[in-house]
Amino acid sequence: MSNASRAIERFSRYPLGESQSVHCPxxxxxxxxxxxxxxxxxMALAMRxxxxxxxxxxxxxxxxxxxxxxxxxxxxxxxxxxxxxPTKPPGVEYRLAPLGHSLLEPMAGLIDWAxxxxxxxxxxRARFDGTPxxxxxxxxxxxxxxxxxxxx
Amino acid sequence: MSNASRAIERFSRYPLGESQSVHCPxxxxxxxxxxxxxxxxxMALAMRxxxxxxxxxxxxxxxxxxxxxxxxxxxxxxxxxxxxxPTKPPGVEYRLAPLGHSLLEPMAGLIDWAxxxxxxxxxxRARFDGTPxxxxxxxxxxxxxxxxxxxx
DNA sequence: CTGCATCCTCTAGGATACTG
DNA sequence: CAGTATCCTAGAGGATGCAG
Numbered sequence: 575m576s577n578a579s580r581a582i583e584r585f586s587r588y589p590l591g592e593s594q595s596v597h598c599p600x601x602x603x604x605x606x607x608x609x610x611x612x613x614x615x616x617m618a619l620a621m622r623x624x625x626x627x628x629x630x631x632x633x634x635x636x637x638x639x640x641x642x643x644x645x646x647x648x649x650x651x652x653x654x655x656x657x658x659x660p661t662k663p664p665g666v667e668y669r670l671a672p673l674g675h676s677l678l679e680p681m682a683g684l685i686d687w688a689x690x691x692x693x694x695x696x697x698x699r700a701r702f703d704g705t706p707x708x709x710x711x712x713x714x715x716x717x718x719x720x721x722x723x724x725x726x
Numbered sequence: 727m728s729n730a731s732r733a734i735e736r737f738s739r740y741p742l743g744e745s746q747s748v749h750c751p752x753x754x755x756x757x758x759x760x761x762x763x764x765x766x767x768x769m770a771l772a773m774r775x776x777x778x779x780x781x782x783x784x785x786x787x788x789x790x791x792x793x794x795x796x797x798x799x800x801x802x803x804x805x806x807x808x809x810x811x812p813t814k815p816p817g818v819e820y821r822l823a824p825l826g827h828s829l830l831e832p833m834a835g836l837i838d839w840a841x842x843x844x845x846x847x848x849x850x851r852a853r854f855d856g857t858p859x860x861x862x863x864x865x866x867x868x869x870x871x872x873x874x875x876x877x878x
Numbered sequence: 879c880t881g882c883a884t885c886c887t888c889t890a891g892g893a894t895a896c897t898g
Numbered sequence: 899c900a901g902t903a904t905c906c907t908a909g910a911g912g913a914t915g916c917a918g
Contacts, residue, residue: 578772578827581834585769588837591786600765602840602847608760610911613752617737620730626880634743637912642881646867652850663879664918673846675730680839682733683832685740688754694825695754698804714902715798762891778900789892794901815899816898866882 606651606677611636611644613681616670619654620678623669653677758803758829763788763796765833768822771806772830775821805829 588599607613611633618624618632630641645668648654653674659665670678703712740751759765763785770776770784782793797820800806805826811817822830855864 578830578834581830582772584834584838585772588769590766590770590784591788597844599837599840599844600769602844603836604760604762604765606840606847607836608756610756613756614742617740617752618742620734620737632742636743638881639883639913640911643866643911646863650851650854650864650867651847652854658880661879664881666880673843673850676843677839678730678733680832680835682730682736683835684755684759685751686736687829687832688751688758691825691828692749692751692754695758695803698825699802701804702802711798711901712802714795715802790901791893791903792891795891810900813899816901818900863882 606653607681609644611640612648613685615644615648616653616674616677616681619668619670619674623667626666626668629668648674758805759833761796763792764800765837767796767800768805768826768829768833771820771822771826775819778818778820781820800826 591598607616614633614636615629618629624632626641626645629645630636630638633641636644645654645656649656649668651673652671654668655671657667657669659667705712743750759768766785766788767781770781776784778793778797781797782788782790785793788796797806797808801808801820803825804823806820807823809819809821811819857864
C-alpha cells in the first residue's frame with residue numbers, strides 16, 4: 575500500500591499526455607511491450623535461447639512476418655541479441671540481452687497482477703454488463719460487445 | 727536477479743500464444759493497459775479523483791471520444807468508479823477503485839524501468855541504426871524508419 | 879531454415895457535429 | 899458539462915510467395 579503511494583509520488587513527476595512531454599515513460603513502455611507479441615517473445619526467451627522456428631512454435635499463432643518484425647524491434651532496442659550460425663541451412667539464435675533481462679521483474683509483476691485479479695475483473699465485468707442502467711453507456715465500451723450473451 | 731528467476735519460473739506456467747491458451751495473463755494485461763490511454767488515465771486518477779473535463783485537461787491530447795471510451799472500459803473492468811452528481815450542468819467524478827489501486831504498484835515498476843533504461847535503449851538503437859550491416863534488416867523494423875537520416 | 883516483399887483487411891483512434 | 903453518433907484514416911498485423 576505504501577509502495578503504491580510511492581508509485582503515485584513518482585507519477586506526479588511526469589507530465590501526462592504526449593505532445594508536451596519531453597519524454598513520457600508511459601509511451602516508452604507501450605512502445606516496447608504494448609504491442610501484440612513483444613511480451614510473449616520476452617517470456618519465451620527468458621526461459622532459454624530460442625531459434626527462429628522454435629519461437630514460432632512456442633508462440634504458435636504469430637505470423638512469420640510479425641515474428642521477424644518483433645524480433646527486429648527488440649533487437650534494435652537492445653532487449654535481445656541475435657546470433658547467426660552460418661551452417662548449411664542457416665541457423666539463428668535469439669537470446670535475452672541484459673537489458674531485456676532487467677525487464678523481467680517489472681513485467682512479471684504486471685503479469686502476476688493480471689493472474690491474481692483475473693477473477694475480480696470478470697466479476698466486475700459481469701456486474702457492469704448485467705446492470706440494466708443505460709444500454710448506451712455499456713454499448714460504448716469497445717471491449718464489451720462479446721459477453722452480451724447473457725440470457726438472450 | 728533472483729526475483730527475475732522467480733519471474734521466469736512463473737512464466738513457464740503459462741502457455742504462450744493465445745489460440746490454445748485457456749487464459750493468457752499477458753493478453754489480460756495488454757487488453758487492460760496496452761492501449762493508448764489507460765495507463766495515463768490510471769496515473770491521473772491515482773493522484774486524486776478527476777472530473778471528466780479535468781481528465782481531458784490532464785491528458786491533453788486525447789479526444790473526447792477516446793476519453794469516454796477508455797473511462798467506460800476501465801469502469802467496466804472495475805478499475806475505476808463513476809459518480810454522477812445531478813447538478814445543474816451535470817458533474818461526473820471518476821476515481822480509482824480498489825482493483826485499480828492494486829494495479830499502481832506493478833504499473834509503477836514498469837514505468838520506473840522505462841525511465842531507468844531510457845538511455846540504454848536509445849544507445850542500443852543508435853548502435854543498431856548505425857551499424858552498416860544490412861540495410862534490409864534495419865528497415866524491416868517498424869519503429870525505426872525515422873532515424874534513417876544518416877549520411878543519405 | 880530464416881526471413882524479406884507484397885497485398886489486403888480490420889480496427890484503434892482522431893475530427894466533427896449534435897444532445898440533455 | 900458530459901457525453902453520443904457518424905464518418906474517416908493510418909497503421910498494425912495476417913496470408914502468401916519468393917530467396918539465400
